[in-house]
Amino acid sequence: MVMKPLFWLIAFILFAPASAWSAAQPQPLALQIHPFLPSLEIHRRFHPLSNFLSQTLNRPVRIRIATNYAEHIQSFGEGSAQLAYMGPAPYVKLTEQFGAFPILGQILVNDSPTFTGVIAVRANSALGALRDLRGARVAFGDVNSTMSHWLPRYLMTQEGLKRSDLADLAHVGNHMNVAFGLLAGEFDAGALKQSIFKQFQSRGLRALATTPAIPNHVFVAAQNLPEEDVSAIRAALQALDAPDKRFILQALKPSISGTHPAVDADFDELRHVLRTTAAAPW
Incomplete structure (x- = not known):
């Protein structure tokens, strides 16, 4: 008689459906x-x-x-x-x-x-203003990125720039890839958020333009x-x-x-x- 409660507990553990346990777990x-x-x-x-x-x-x-x-x-x-x-x-x-x-x-x-982003160039670049991007190779991040696509594109369109004015426009996935591509000389300018720009600024980047705060x-x-x-x-x-x-x-x-x-x-x-x-x- 004393063993019956233990018997039923073991039986429940062995044979209870998984749903009985999952329901008890968060x-x-x-x-x-x-x-x-x-x-x-x-x-x-x-x-x-x-x-x-x-x-x-x-x-x-x-x-x-x-x-x-x-x-x-x-x-x-x-x-x-x-x-x-x-x-x-x-x-x-x-x-x-x-x-x-x-x-x-x-x-x-x-x-x-709020925060901002930048369109950056290499520190020794001859580019001095957004209008100088005509004929340049430009790197953006993801096509849905705020600071690595939409806001820099907004700045460029406000200057009258179109994609066809650029020698190349590449979407390279994320902000770090933009910085790496700039420093490697693969691009002349690139768009990235302020925190990543500051992380790489001392390695040879300079801000060409800053986005509105959002x-x-x-x-x-x-x-x-x-x-x-x-x-x-x-x-x-x-x-x-x-x-x-x-x-x-x-x-x-x-x-x-x-x-x-x-x-x-x-x-x-x-x-x-x-x-x-x-x-x-x-």
Whole structure:
């Protein structure tokens, strides 16, 4: 008689359907990130954040890196992940294609909710202004990148430049590839965000032009994520503003100083820039 409870417990463990166990286990969350850097570097930078969220939410948070910016937008809109880290232009395109998404928080860089990019040249380049890019070889990053495609293209179209005015325009995938291509002499000018430019400036780069300031990157929740999960993740991201936890966000970029509440209307000016750029002759 004493052994019966133990017998039934062992029987349950051995023969209970997997669904009975999976229902008791918290389901993992996927944090999807666009490939703005090489994959290994993205994993290294986001690992402290995924660990922190896993511990705080009491469920695994796994990193998923999209194959390119377009896949990042499309797959997240279709439900490939529960969370996403998105640049401003991809966020705008996401909402245009799929509707509204809950914004979980926006990063602050040096206490600012906005950032800029540059069109850079080598320090010894004879190019002195955007108009000098006629006949030049130019490198952009991904075709959906904010600072490595849309904003520099906006600057160039405002100067009356078209793609046909250039000797070559190549999309090389990410910001670091732009810097490497410039330094290697493969291109005469290239577009990249300010933080990557500063990283390589001392190696021989110079800013030719600076983009307008636009909203920083945001963390976004899937449309079908339950409200209690959205609230819990928002609270977890806000907790990273504490001095003893700020290193987690600074692993993404040392100049990140915290997070900031953001709303969709913050991106309206960028929407205007993107529409203007898309409509301009190119």
